[in-house]
Amino acid sequence: MSENQNLLAEQRRSLILDEVRRRGGVRVNELTRKLGVSDMTVRRDLDALARQGVLEKVHGGAVPVVEASTHEPGFEAKSGLELTAKEDIAREAAKLVAPGAAIALSGGTTTYALAQQLLDVPDLTVVTNSVRVADVFHAAQRTSGPRQGAATVVLTGGVRTPSDSLVGPVADQAIAALHFDLLFLGVxxxxxxxxxxxxxxxxxxxxxxxxxxxxxxxxVADHTKWGKVGLSSFASLERIDTLVTDAGLPDEARGVVVEHLRRLVVAGEPEPEEGGDI
Known part of the structure; x- marks a missing residue:
């Protein structure tokens, strides 16, 4: 981490969280030197991150929270994390969508950011099991009124999760009867x-x-998702065509990704010559 007195709070907190996870813990005085900010600013940042449940404050510093594989943060808790990275990923992912495509968006805060980038893509059919994603399109249509080329949104039924996704047999049956060109999947x-x-x-x-x-x-996943494991697996890396992520993904992880996936897109970075379109 380099010193920078002009970092926004969100950027500082992202850097602090990365440092805590990478090193297994940091001290307040180390962070003040690295970030070039006051002791009070660092403590406020640690308080904010602790409230989000992503680190634990200890005397003189902070350590990472070890999450159980069954721990499922709510939408609001996740929405405050890695905001800039999610917006960058969303803008990059939106470039993959052609007018008139039939796409699906799963639940998650990154797919929620992506939905906002797709509002001006004409004639989309959007299938989603995310209440939040559906609300993005419906709110835009309520604001602008009926317009030619507006997206057709299909919201599956189901039981609502803490992340505001609809799941279960009703959702599964609805999805099984459909076919879409692209699935954008948050994880x-x-x-x-x-x-x-x-x-x-x-x-x-x-x-x-x-x-x-x-x-x-x-x-669509920011770099903090790499290496995390939840209770249940639902797809192998080989089943993924493309990973769209941010520049925080470590080099060793990038090497692994390109061995298993057809395409790696890092927001803000040019793609290798051999990278092709979906």
Whole structure:
């Protein structure tokens, strides 16, 4: 981490969280030197991160929270994390969507950010099991009124999860009868051993159905998702066509990704020459 007195609070907190996770703990005085901010500013940042449940404050510093594989944060808790990275990923992922496509968006805060980037893409058919994603399109249509080329949104039924996704047999049956060109999938965790995983068993089954119904699968996930494992796996890395992530993904993880996936897109970075379109 380099010193920078002009970092926004969100950026500082992201850097602090990365440092805590990478080193297994940091002290307040180390962070003040690295970030070039006051002791009080660092303590406020640690308080905010502790309230979000992503680290634990200890005397003189902070340590990472070790999450159980069944722990499922709510939408609001996740929405405050890695905001800039999610917006960058969403803008990059939106470039993959052609007018008139039939796409699916799973639940999650990154797919929620993506939905906002897709409002001006004409004639989309959007299938989603996310109440939040559906609300993005419906709110835009209520504001602008009926317009030619507005997206057709299909919201599956089901039982609502803490992340505001609809899952279970009703959702699974609806998804199984559909076919879409692209699936944009948010994930709780991604790793070589476990593939894509989630803490919620019912959500895992619904995500399996989404993957089965998609011609191409695009995972949208910031770098903090790498190496995390939830209770239930629902797809191997080989089933993914593209991972869209941010520049925080470590080099060693990038090497692993390109061995298993057809395409890696890092927001803000040019793609290798051999990278092709979906």
């Amino acid at each position: 709780h965790g991604i790793s070589v051993e476990a593939g894509l995983s989630t803490p919620n068993l019912a959500e895992a089954e619904t995500n399996r159905r989404l993957v089965q119904s998609a011609r191409r699968v695009v995972v």
